[in-house]
Amino acid sequence: MLQIHNLHASVAGKEILKGLTLDVKPGEIHAIMGPNGSGKSTLANVLAGRDGYEVTAGDVLYQGRNLLDREPEERAGDGIFLAFQYPVEIPGVPNLYFLRMALNAQRRHRGKPEIPAEDFLRLVSEKLKLVHLEDGLQKRAVNEGFSGGEKKRNEIFQMLILEPRLALLDETDSGLDIDALKIVAEGVNAMRSPDFSAVVVTHYQRLLDYIVPDQVHVLAGGRIVKTGGRELALELEKCGYGWLTQEVTA
Amino acid sequence: MNGARTLAGWLTDPPEDAGLVAGAERTRLALRALELGLPTARDEAWRYSRLEGLAEEELMLAGEGPAPTAPQLTALTPEGVRVDRVVVVNGRLMPELCEIGPLPAGVGFGSLRAMARAAQGGLKEAADLLERLDSLCRPDQRMFSALNTALAGDATGLWVPDGVRLERPLLVISLVLPGADALLTQPRLLVVIGRESQASVMEAHGGFGPTPYFCNAVSEFQLGAGARLEHLRVQRDSPAGRRVSGAFLRVEAGAHVRSHTFTTGGRSVRNEFQLELAGAGARGEVNGLALLSGESVVDNHTHVTHLAPDCESRQTFRSILAERSRSVFTGRILVARDAQRTDAVQSFAGLLLSDTARALARPQLEILADNVKCTHGATVGSLDPDSLFYLRSRGIPKALARRLMIHAFCSDMLGRVRTSEMINPLDRLVTRTLAEQA
Ligand SMILES: Nc1ncnc2c1ncn2[C@@H]1O[C@H](COP(=O)(O)OP(=O)(O)OP(=O)(O)O)[C@@H](O)[C@H]1O
Ligand SMILES: [Mg+2]
Numbered sequence: 001m002l003q004i005h006n007l008h009a010s011v012a013g014k015e016i017l018k019g020l021t022l023d024v025k026p027g028e029i030h031a032i033m034g035p036n037g038s039g040k041s042t043l044a045n046v047l048a049g050r051d052g053y054e055v056t057a058g059d060v061l062y063q064g065r066n067l068l069d070r071e072p073e074e075r076a077g078d079g080i081f082l083a084f085q086y087p088v089e090i091p092g093v094p095n096l097y098f099l100r101m102a103l104n105a106q107r108r109h110r111g112k113p114e115i116p117a118e119d120f121l122r123l124v125s126e127k128l129k130l131v132h133l134e135d136g137l138q139k140r141a142v143n144e145g146f147s148g149g150e151k152k153r154n155e156i157f158q159m160l161i162l163e164p165r166l167a168l169l170d171e172t173d174s175g176l177d178i179d180a181l182k183i184v185a186e187g188v189n190a191m192r193s194p195d196f197s198a199v200v201v202t203h204y205q206r207l208l209d210y211i212v213p214d215q216v217h218v219l220a221g222g223r224i225v226k227t228g229g230r231e232l233a234l235e236l237e238k239c240g241y242g243w244l245t246q247e248v249t250a
Numbered sequence: 251m252n253g254a255r256t257l258a259g260w261l262t263d264p265p266e267d268a269g270l271v272a273g274a275e276r277t278r279l280a281l282r283a284l285e286l287g288l289p290t291a292r293d294e295a296w297r298y299s300r301l302e303g304l305a306e307e308e309l310m311l312a313g314e315g316p317a318p319t320a321p322q323l324t325a326l327t328p329e330g331v332r333v334d335r336v337v338v339v340n341g342r343l344m345p346e347l348c349e350i351g352p353l354p355a356g357v358g359f360g361s362l363r364a365m366a367r368a369a370q371g372g373l374k375e376a377a378d379l380l381e382r383l384d385s386l387c388r389p390d391q392r393m394f395s396a397l398n399t400a401l402a403g404d405a406t407g408l409w410v411p412d413g414v415r416l417e418r419p420l421l422v423i424s425l426v427l428p429g430a431d432a433l434l435t436q437p438r439l440l441v442v443i444g445r446e447s448q449a450s451v452m453e454a455h456g457g458f459g460p461t462p463y464f465c466n467a468v469s470e471f472q473l474g475a476g477a478r479l480e481h482l483r484v485q486r487d488s489p490a491g492r493r494v495s496g497a498f499l500r501v502e503a504g505a506h507v508r509s510h511t512f513t514t515g516g517r518s519v520r521n522e523f524q525l526e527l528a529g530a531g532a533r534g535e536v537n538g539l540a541l542l543s544g545e546s547v548v549d550n551h552t553h554v555t556h557l558a559p560d561c562e563s564r565q566t567f568r569s570i571l572a573e574r575s576r577s578v579f580t581g582r583i584l585v586a587r588d589a590q591r592t593d594a595v596q597s598f599a600g601l602l603l604s605d606t607a608r609a610l611a612r613p614q615l616e617i618l619a620d621n622v623k624c625t626h627g628a629t630v631g632s633l634d635p636d637s638l639f640y641l642r643s644r645g646i647p648k649a650l651a652r653r654l655m656i657h658a659f660c661s662d663m664l665g666r667v668r669t670s671e672m673i674n675p676l677d678r679l680v681t682r683t684l685a686e687q688a
Pocket of ligand 2: 041042171
């Protein structure tokens with residue numbers, strides 16, 4: 001599904017990713033943990049195609065094809081979804097209008113016809129229930145005046161509507177209460193299938209109680225420094241990252 | 251000889267049939283316009299309008315024009331709704347294109363010249379309306395007003411007596427369709443809304459073709475106590491067109507006016523707004539949205555005067571500027587000594603879509619009363635890259651995402667329009683203009 005090999009990327013002339021390698025197979029969920037500033041969001045942004053990141057070496061294959069020369073909207077159309085660490089407020093653009101436009105743009109990209117209005121509305125009310133968001137929020141502008149938790153659930157709601165093949169969740173659990181955390185996890189679990197993969201960035205192993213990962217990686221100093229199973233997350237929670245970064249520099 | 255002359259040439263020797271007033275008064279106004287003269291490069295209030303060379307330009311005084319095409323006519327007309335409309339081409343009313351249905355008793359809408367004849371025939375309302383001509387637009391101080399009254403071919407008048415509520419919006423379509431020669435046209439509108447009456451008036455101005463023209467529009471609106479008026483003005487000029495348009499509004503006690511101006515295109519468009527809140531509790535809203543590209547310039551000047559206590563004024567201006575276009579907003583608020591508890595708000599926001607576009611805002615407040623709430627703000631910026639990426643990351647192509655954000659920037663301007671019939675045509679116009687610019 002996603003093969004990252006020896007990826008180097010810089011922001012504003014500063015190298016952040018320094019030879020990152022990661023292989024995510026169809027149907028797998030990978031968790032990425034790591035200290036603040038280690039490059040987790042940078043990785044997510046590079047994969048989603050955000051401007052301002054310069055890839056200086058390495059390559060990324062998505063579904064067997066070079067990903068890095070694609071525009072962000074093409075990546076989305078091909079099934080990549082980024083749940084933002086900080087979802088953006090866009091005044092003046094109504095949420096549902098935006099979402100329908102996004103869904104139809106992706107369908108066009110895949111050579112499918114636009115979704116009929118009534119089917120879209122049915123889809124919306126079905127998925128809204130899953131994330132326990134009020135209808136009223138969808139009439140507002142994108143994320144405008146949403147609480148922190150509502151913004152995160154809105155990201156998951158968008159994911160459920162757009163049905164990506166590869167979801168990149170950047171700290172979607174941060175700032176959530178325990179109920180909201182479960183809702184987010186249920187949203188991701190509802191997507192699980194042999195051809196859906198996810199890369200879940202988190203600081204808390206608690207999320208991984210609900211979204212059971214196939215692998216857990218530690219990203220430090222711009223590289224994956226350790227990979228393991230679920231138990232690695234528990235270990236990190238207990239001992240922090242100190243012992244790992246020492247291992248790296250040693 | 252093709253008959254084109256300079257502005258001064260026309261004013262020195264006006265043709266027999268030109269002008270909205272007769273005899274000595276017309277001669278006086280023509281002379282006054284000559285005395286006042288066109289603004290020069292040294293005139294601070296005019297330094298951003300591009301009127302250079304206008305004094306030397308040989309222009310035809312608008313006259314007979316070609317029949318407008320259906321798209322030219324319908325571009326700004328609401329679909330599937332009945333509106334009463336007057337159509338003016340190159341300054342001449344086109345009776346065969348006007349559609350004026352039965353109106354409530356006492357309401358007059360149509361050619362001011364026809365009304366003048368009716369007044370001579372003894373129709374009191376027509377005489378009352380004509381008496382108000384020039385009472386707001388200051389022809390003795392404002393050259394363009396004197397020029398308009400002295401040389402306009404005809405004008406549109408609307409008289410709404412006291413206590414009448416007009417259900418349908420009234421539309422004045424005013425087109426400039428120059429032939430081979432540069433053209434001077436002078437649309438004129440005079441609206442009087444009686445006490446406790448209500449109306450919605452829309453002006454649709456369009457200029458077409460590659461030939462230069464100068465359009466000098468003047469609109470005067472008087473609202474009696476407790477009246478309600480929504481005034482919508484759409485101006486869509488060709489890159490060869492220059493326009494000066496003045497809206498002069500006087501609002502008596504407890505009356506409310508909302509005036510919206512949408513400007514697109516044009517080589518240079520100067521919009522002047524004069525709003526007088528003359529009676530206690532009057533409210534006036536003046537909104538301006540400009541969507542420009544190429545080398546277009548819009549120069550918005552407002553002059554809001556609070557003359558009475560407890561009045562409210564709102565000025566909201568937005569400019570969306572692509573390529574090398576320019577926008578200037580000069581907003582003046584004057585609060586007279588007696589205008590206690592004034593509530594005045596002014597805001598400008600410019601959205602720059604290119605590195606070469608420019609926007610400038612110049613608030614000018616003059617406050618003589620002491621109990622006043624008066625605020626102003628101006629922002630100029632470009633499209634937020636984080637928002638753009640957010641939209642694209644959901645699969646929306648870049649061009650569409652940009653358009654969506656630009657539309658969002660001006661959606662509150664469309665949201666201010668209350669005349670429901672006009673919202674869709676305006677939205678179509680904005681969407682089409684944005685699509686053309688993208
Ligand atoms: N636009 C930018 N300009 C300059 N530096 C940047 C930019 N974006 C990221 N960085 C820097 O890159 C480094 C990695 O940032 P990144 O956001 O990827 O970290 P992270 O692992 O997601 O951290 P956190 O856990 O706090 O979210 C940080 O030092 C950050 O300051
Ligand atoms: Mg981060």
